[in-house]
Amino acid sequence: MGETIVFTSGKGGVGKTTTIANIGAGLSRLDKKVVMLDTDMGLRNLDVVMGMEDQIQYNLLDLLDNQCRLKQALIRDKRYPNLFMIPAALRCKRIRDYESKLYTLITQLKQEFDYCLIDCPAGIDDGFHFAISAADRAIVVTTPHISAVRDAGRVLYLLESQRLKQVDILINEYNERMVKKHDMLSKSDIEEILGTNCLGTVPLDDKIIVSQNQGIPVVSLRAKSARSFMKIVREIDNPKIIPVDLNAEDPCEKQQHIFLGGKECGYEG
Amino acid sequence: MKGRKQDDSRLIAKERLKLMVDSEPLECSETTMSRMKQEIADIISRYYEIAPDNYEIKVVLKQNKKRA
Numbered sequence: 001m002g003e004t005i006v007f008t009s010g011k012g013g014v015g016k017t018t019t020i021a022n023i024g025a026g027l028s029r030l031d032k033k034v035v036m037l038d039t040d041m042g043l044r045n046l047d048v049v050m051g052m053e054d055q056i057q058y059n060l061l062d063l064l065d066n067q068c069r070l071k072q073a074l075i076r077d078k079r080y081p082n083l084f085m086i087p088a089a090l091r092c093k094r095i096r097d098y099e100s101k102l103y104t105l106i107t108q109l110k111q112e113f114d115y116c117l118i119d120c121p122a123g124i125d126d127g128f129h130f131a132i133s134a135a136d137r138a139i140v141v142t143t144p145h146i147s148a149v150r151d152a153g154r155v156l157y158l159l160e161s162q163r164l165k166q167v168d169i170l171i172n173e174y175n176e177r178m179v180k181k182h183d184m185l186s187k188s189d190i191e192e193i194l195g196t197n198c199l200g201t202v203p204l205d206d207k208i209i210v211s212q213n214q215g216i217p218v219v220s221l222r223a224k225s226a227r228s229f230m231k232i233v234r235e236i237d238n239p240k241i242i243p244v245d246l247n248a249e250d251p252c253e254k255q256q257h258i259f260l261g262g263k264e265c266g267y268e269g
Numbered sequence: 270m271k272g273r274k275q276d277d278s279r280l281i282a283k284e285r286l287k288l289m290v291d292s293e294p295l296e297c298s299e300t301t302m303s304r305m306k307q308e309i310a311d312i313i314s315r316y317y318e319i320a321p322d323n324y325e326i327k328v329v330l331k332q333n334k335k336r337a
Binding site for chain 1: 277278279280282283285286287289290
C-alpha cells in the first residue's frame with residue numbers, strides 16, 4: 001500500500017513544482033515506484049519541469065471523467081523508468097465535485113505505486129481543497145521570506161482539519177551565509193514559528209534553472225541542491241533512520257544511530 | 270537584544286511572524302476587536318486602577334500549542 005503526499009504552500013513561486021519533480025525523481029532513484037499528479041488545473045507546470053510537455057495525450061480530468069484509461073494518462077519518465085506523471089487539465093470548472101473520484105483514483109494508484117505525490121495549486125481556494133482531499137500526509141513548502149512563512153502558517157492551520165498522518169515543512173531558497181549573519185530566518189526559527197518539523201532545506205541554486213531549461217530534474221545533475229533534495233528524499237522514505245555519515249570516524253556513534261533507527265541500516269550515504 | 274546589532278532583521282521577522290501566525294484564526298472586525306478589548310479593560314479596572322493610555326491588550330490564540 002503506497003502513501004499519498006500532497007505538496008502545498010499557500011504562496012506561489014516558492015518551488016512546489018520543482019520540489020515535487022526532484023523528490024519524485026529522487027524516490028524513484030531509491031527504486032520506489034512513484035506517480036506525480038499535477039492538480040494545478042489551468043496553470044499546469046509539472047509537465048514542463050519534467051520535460052514531458054510534448055507527450056501529453058490525456059490529463060487528470062479526462063481520467064476522472066472516465067474519458068481514458070489509467071495507462072493512457074500516465075506518462076513515463078525517460079530517465080527514471082519507475083517515475084510516472086499525470087498532467088493537469090488546462091481548464092476545469094467545479095473542481096471540488098471531483099473529490100470523491102480523485103479519492104477512488106488515489107486508492108487505485110496506491111495499490112500499484114509506493115508514492116503518490118500531489119502538486120497542489122497556489123492559494124487556498126477550491127483547487128487547494130481538492131488537492132489535499134485524498135492525501136495521507138502533507139509537505140508544506142516555504143522559503144525564508146516572511147510572506148511565504150506567513151502563508152505556510154495559514155496552510156498548516158487549514159490542514160489541521162484534514163487529520164493527516166503527518167505534516168512537515170520544507171524550506172527552499174535557504175542561504176546559510178545570510179542565516180549566520182542573522183539576515184535570514186533560520187530553519188529552527190521557522191520550525192518554532194510554525195510549530196512543525198522541517199524535513200530539510202534546499203539552497204538557492206543556478207543549476208535548478210539550468211536543469212529545468214533542459215526539462216530534467218536537478219537530482220540528475222551534480223549540484224548542491226541535488227544533494228539537499230536527496231537528503232530530504234531519504235528522510236521522507238525512511239524517517240526512522242537518522243541520517244548517518246558513513247565517513248564518520250567514531251564507529252560507536254554510528255552503532256548508536258542504527259540502534260535508534262530500530263531497523264537494519266539500509267541507508268546508502 | 271543583548272549584544273546584537275540593532276538591525277537584526279531576522280529577529281524582527283520572527284517577532285512579526287509569531288504574532289501573525291498565532292493570531293490568524295482570530296481575525297475579526299475592527300469594531301468587534303475594540304469592543305472586546307474595552308470589555309476586558311473594564312473587567313481589569315474593577316481590580317486595578319488603570320489609566321486609559323497606560324495599558325495594552327493583545328489577544329493571541331495559540332494555535333500551534335493546540336496542534337501539539
